Amino acid sequence: xxxxxxxxxxxxxxxxxxxxxxxxxxxxxxxxxxxxxxxxxxxxxxxxxxxxxxxxxxxxxxxxxxxxxxxxxxxxxxxxxxxxxxxxxxxxxxxxxxxxxxxxxxxxxxxxxxxxxxxxxxxxxxxxxxxxxxxxxxxxxxxxxxxxxxxxxxxxxxxxxxxxxxxxxxxxxxxxxxxxxxxxxxxxxxxxxxxxxxxxxxxxxxxxxxxxxxxxxxxxxxxxxxxxxxxxxxxxxxxxxxxxxxxxxxxxxxxxxxxxxxxxxxxxxxxxxxxxxxxxxxxxxxxxxxxxxxxxxxxxxxxxxxxxxxxxxxxxxxxxxxxxxxxxxxxxxxxxxxxxxxxxxxxxxxxxxxxxxxxxxxxxxxxxxxxxx
Numbered sequence: 239x240x241x242x243x244x245x246x247x248x249x250x251x252x253x254x255x256x257x258x259x260x261x262x263x264x265x266x267x268x269x270x271x272x273x274x275x276x277x278x279x280x281x282x283x284x285x286x287x288x289x290x291x292x293x294x295x296x297x298x299x300x301x302x303x304x305x306x307x308x309x310x311x312x313x314x315x316x317x318x319x320x321x322x323x324x325x326x327x328x329x330x331x332x333x334x335x336x337x338x339x340x341x342x343x344x345x346x347x348x349x350x351x352x353x354x355x356x357x358x359x360x361x362x363x364x365x366x367x368x369x370x371x372x373x374x375x376x377x378x379x380x381x382x383x384x385x386x387x388x389x390x391x392x393x394x395x396x397x398x399x400x401x402x403x404x405x406x407x408x409x410x411x412x413x414x415x416x417x418x419x420x421x422x423x424x425x426x427x428x429x430x431x432x433x434x435x436x437x438x439x440x441x442x443x444x445x446x447x448x449x450x451x452x453x454x455x456x457x458x459x460x461x462x463x464x465x466x467x468x469x470x471x472x473x474x475x476x477x478x479x480x481x482x483x484x485x486x487x488x489x490x491x492x493x494x495x496x497x498x499x500x501x502x503x504x505x506x507x508x509x510x511x512x513x514x515x516x517x518x519x520x521x522x523x524x525x526x527x528x529x530x531x532x533x534x535x536x537x538x539x540x541x542x543x544x545x546x547x548x549x550x551x552x553x554x555x556x557x558x559x560x561x562x563x564x565x566x567x568x569x570x571x572x573x574x575x576x577x578x579x580x581x582x583x584x585x586x587x588x589x590x591x592x593x594x595x596x597x598x599x600x601x602x603x604x605x606x607x608x609x610x611x
Contacts, residue, residue, distance in 0.1 A: 360400075361402065374499045389460060457489070499544075501541055503540065525546065526545070527555045529542070
């Protein structure tokens with residue numbers, strides 16, 4: 239009997255893992271899968287109880303309560319609308335890696351369309367123009383500070399989101415090729431259907447892990463824009479390490495520019511997530527700069543744009559240089575610029591993330607813990 243129980247348990251674990259990953263989640267969805275499994279477990283229990291003894295009144299009452307509880311998901315409870323924060327849900331579905339929603343709402347009096355991935359709104363556009371909504375997405379324009387825009391021929395966007403960064407780069411720099419990479423397949427169709435991203439040959443879409451794409455693709459890029467997150471504050475550790483930075487560096491042309499978005503804080507007390515990010519990039523890149531998207535005076539979590547350049551002949555990014563640039567958009571970045579020397583006079587006290595040791599989750603949890611104090 240022990241052998242049969244152990245065999246059944248092992249077989250159930252194997253089937254449960256394979257069916258969940260390859261059948262239920264991709265084709266049925268998480269909510270309905272959980273509901274179906276709950277009903278199945280209750281039915282198995284009912285069958286076992288019925289085979290042993292006859293039903294009593296208490297049994298009938300118990301099973302009525304259980305069936306009633308399991309019927310709650312069938313009621314008209316619009317989970318998507320609750321998650322949307324009152325916005326109008328245009329699309330909601332479980333992707334391969336996350337729950338994906340498209341929501342129309344109003345932000346600061348401006349109609350907007352947002353992409354929600356699990357717990358966070360990751361990207362969006364202004365309506366009806368389709369212009370970029372979040373300020374950090376404009377920082378690809380810093381390429382124009384370092385180089386003549388006409389020199390940009392190939393750009394790479396790691397983390398597609400709504401696809402609008404790739405769309406804007408493709409629109410602003412005529413005749414270039416933009417490669418867009420994301421591990422979630424459903425996002426590319428949503429970009430075309432809901433976020434006004436055209437289907438053109440100059441925007442090439444790849445379903446892949448960002449680091450794996452860089453490893454197997456030997457194309458050289460003048461500009462790489464990175465915005466990859468698992469969910470909310472969760473950063474994939476494999477795109478945070480020194481080895482990853484070396485891979486990024488190798489895929490940039492001489493003078494190439496990397497622009498990345500990171501949610502962190504300007505807190506300098508170790509362990510500091512931003513301190514470790516800057517220390518890791520500084521190990522590889524020739525110059526590193528940061529911009530605080532809400533305010534350089536804010537100590538709590540906010541979007542941090544990190545800019546890193548390859549080569550020693552690239553112009554230096556300073557407050558004076560930003561103030562004197564002819565580009566009005568780039569000049570507006572000045573008030574968000576943070577002098578690294580002011581907040582990180584030395585980087586030796588911060589962890590450098592490596593493939594062998596990358597406590598990214600620990601640093602992220604410390605960021606959240608400090609934010610709640």
